[in-house]
Amino acid sequence: MWASVPRVKFFNGFEIPLIGLGTYLTKGEEGVRAIKQAIDIGYRHIDTAYRYGNECEVGRALNEKISEGFITREDLFVTTKLWNSFHAPMLVPEAFQRSLQNLQLEYVDLYLMHMPMGLAFRGFREQDLITYDKSGKVAFSNVDFCDTWKAMEDLVRGGQVRSIGVSNFNCEQLSRLLSKANIKPVTNQVECNPGFTQKPLIQFCRHHGITVTAFSPMGRVDRSDSSCRVTADVLQHPQVAAIGAKYGKTPGQVVLRYLIDIGTIPIPKPSNRAETVQNIDIFDFRLTPDEIALMGRFEGGKRAVPLKYYSHHPEYPFQREEI
Ligand SMILES: NC(=O)C1=CN([C@@H]2O[C@H](COP(=O)(O)OP(=O)(O)OC[C@H]3O[C@@H](n4cnc5c(N)ncnc54)[C@H](OP(=O)(O)O)[C@@H]3O)[C@@H](O)[C@H]2O)C=CC1
Numbered sequence: 001m002w003a004s005v006p007r008v009k010f011f012n013g014f015e016i017p018l019i020g021l022g023t024y025l026t027k028g029e030e031g032v033r034a035i036k037q038a039i040d041i042g043y044r045h046i047d048t049a050y051r052y053g054n055e056c057e058v059g060r061a062l063n064e065k066i067s068e069g070f071i072t073r074e075d076l077f078v079t080t081k082l083w084n085s086f087h088a089p090m091l092v093p094e095a096f097q098r099s100l101q102n103l104q105l106e107y108v109d110l111y112l113m114h115m116p117m118g119l120a121f122r123g124f125r126e127q128d129l130i131t132y133d134k135s136g137k138v139a140f141s142n143v144d145f146c147d148t149w150k151a152m153e154d155l156v157r158g159g160q161v162r163s164i165g166v167s168n169f170n171c172e173q174l175s176r177l178l179s180k181a182n183i184k185p186v187t188n189q190v191e192c193n194p195g196f197t198q199k200p201l202i203q204f205c206r207h208h209g210i211t212v213t214a215f216s217p218m219g220r221v222d223r224s225d226s227s228c229r230v231t232a233d234v235l236q237h238p239q240v241a242a243i244g245a246k247y248g249k250t251p252g253q254v255v256l257r258y259l260i261d262i263g264t265i266p267i268p269k270p271s272n273r274a275e276t277v278q279n280i281d282i283f284d285f286r287l288t289p290d291e292i293a294l295m296g297r298f299e300g301g302k303r304a305v306p307l308k309y310y311s312h313h314p315e316y317p318f319q320r321e322e323i
């Protein structure tokens with residue numbers, strides 16, 4: 001049994017465990033087993049999204065562990081996300097209720113706007129989530145994300161969402177949101193790994209009391225999606241292995257510790273039991289300032305997940321980058 005994972009407090013008083021379980025591509029019976037196994041190992045923070053099509057599996061796994069008496073709902077921190085085609089304020093309550101129903105929970109701890117870019121709405125089925133215009137490009141909506149945010153604020157007031165946040169927002173978009181919001185976002189979930197360290201964004205968020213959740217923390221993505229790439233293969237790097245050897249840790253553990261030491265909350269997706277165990281066993285060591293500096297040298301300025309399909313959207317957050 002592992003010691004419980006430390007938590008950090010949001011500005012609103014709610015606490016989030018410092019490591020989460022990513023679930024993109026975690027599906028079916030195997031997915032349910034993997035999530036239950038992660039709960040047994042000690043994970044309490046689970047990250048899913050309507051778009052992942054696996055909220056039902058996540059909900060089943062969590063509710064089975066609750067029914068067994070192994071955990072209570074209050075032990076858990078569950079995040080899900082509003083998909084881009086549900087940005088119109090009138091769609092937000094229904095989109096959220098569908099997520100809640102899939103999860104079979106009475107509330108979610110954190111509801112994120114998955115991206116700042118609104119997409120055309122066609123329906124709630126999987127095949128409706130991304131539609132294309134006549135020229136074959138992803139079809140957009142012109143909803144302002146500040147209006148979407150107001151509808152998300154109403155969900156907090158309704159009591160079924162404890163905290164709200166955003167994902168894939170850049171500093172300018174966050175600034176605009178902050179200038180209009182009544183409830184501040186508790187987190188911005190963005191790609192962060194040694195190959196893409198997000199220093200300016202982390203600084204901006206810290207200044208505004210917003211946490212940064214680190215997705216794709218390993219900087220590589222286990223999927224046949226040609227729009228994703230490996231940023232820096234630090235897991236194979238001898239210097240990372242050497243840091244790990246000093247602490248009796250694997251390169252993956254060194255990477256996660258680095259992300260915590262620079263102030264983020266990583267949500268890695270393990271692909272087997274050994275990785276699931278390793279990724280939570282990172283709270284008995286910390287990197288020295290020199291080791292943190294060394295890990296920072298893998299920065300390559302390029303994302304693993306550049307979301308290229310949306311690059312023609314006016315709110316595409318990475319316009320200024322070479323993608
Ligand atoms: N908000 C957003 O837009 C996004 C959110 N996310 C969220 O973040 C989560 C994590 O990101 P994801 O893109 O999956 O990428 P990760 O960086 O977590 O990469 C996953 C891969 O890393 C490898 N890995 C995991 N743990 C270890 C370890 N200890 N040692 C060595 N290799 C390891 C595994 O590959 P292998 O099989 O080779 O071992 C695994 O398949 C997602 O599951 C999702 O919940 C992700 C992308 C976008």
Ligand SMILES: O=C1CO[C@H](CO)[C@@H](O)[C@@H]1O
Pocket residue numbers: 024049223225228305307
């Ligand atoms: O959350 C997500 C998981 O990764 C996908 C990339 O392959 C992203 O498109 C999506 O935002």
